[in-house]
Amino acid sequence: MPSIAKILLRSILKMVNFVMGIVGIAMVLYGLWMARVWQRDIEASSSIDDYDSTAPWFIYTFLSIGITLCLVTCIGHISADSSNGFCLSCYTVIIMVILLLEMAVAADILLNSDWEKDLPEDPTGRFHDFKQFVESNFDVFKWIGLLIILAQGSCILLAMALRALGQNHGSNYDSDDEYPPARLPLINHNLQPPSFVVGDPHFPSKNDAWNTNK
Template sequence: MASVMRSCIQSILKLLNCVIGMVGIAMMLYAVWLIRVWQREIGDFPFFDDDDDDFSPWFIYTFLGLGVTLSMITCLGHIAAETANGCCLYLYMFFVFLLLMLEAGVTADVFLNRDWEEDFPKDPSGSFDQFKGFIRSSFELCKWIGLSIVSVQGLSFLVAMILKAVGPHPCYDSDDDYASDRVPLLRDVVHPPPYVVVNPVTGSRNDAWSIRINEKANR
């Protein structure tokens, strides 16, 4: 029963990690598209721009970095879900917790600070303004998408805690550790009869031969 429950928890954690991984891949694809637009308009890639850092396309860097981070967290989550190792689970929960705190901080700054746009530097690519316009025009859709992503991250954190509490699979060195008389499923096991190794006796055979020879001589 415990192994079935552990397998179900591992499958759920892998499924949640797949959702987080798809979000990370989508962010990386969007960042690649932004890089392509920047290269087409400016004629150079943003990573090799020699201008001042205040005019760097930080929005592209942010999206690409978040996508790579989510993908790495997904890989770590799959390893933790497969092995149920305590160290991997703790490390995975730590990164998911940091990600949730970052998202909570940005959300609180946007909703509580009226001048939140001044906290971000100027984006010469204009991608940040386009992103803000898309969110404002589709606020309900973006709100539910954001809540879904945060819920998946929170559920993955909770499932990782449950998997850590359940523990990993028990490890056995060999099949000899399973005694047949202790396994209830092996009902038809035939136990070998006990035997004792003794030294061969040769004196009785010689006596028998001598008795036979004497009988023949008497005849």
């Protein structure tokens, strides 16, 4: 039966992990809305060839990031529910990789003033609109970014703590198995040799009985 600390860590990990799920769902919905608007602009525009010449990379990137966050959230929920060491390790590595990528992108934006030139041209214009929207609500997005980073860091720490707690519980259980239980299992029933030997009763042969009577 799991301990109270393990149950508490599971619940906290699920709640913190759900933050990334909410962000992923919001990004997927916003990406679908941008794709719908772009498709409507293509149908209403006379220069369809200009739209088809360049892929809407910003919409695809937005959708891909949102779907990735949703998948990571599912992996984290399964890992927290099962408390499996391998699943928790994989989940921790994935969160670390995502966190490193986010830090690399943030460092490039802050240190490189011409970072926009490294990006391909966006035919939809949604990247420019999204940039202006972020700049106009920079304080809100700053706190959202800090919340996401804090949630990811907390997920890493909670997953590591839950994995360590599972290992300690397993080692204690192994040490308790040194003493055989009162009811032995059916397969491994030779943990402790019995003090007496159970065998077929020995009856004297006819010759032994005849010699004794004689």
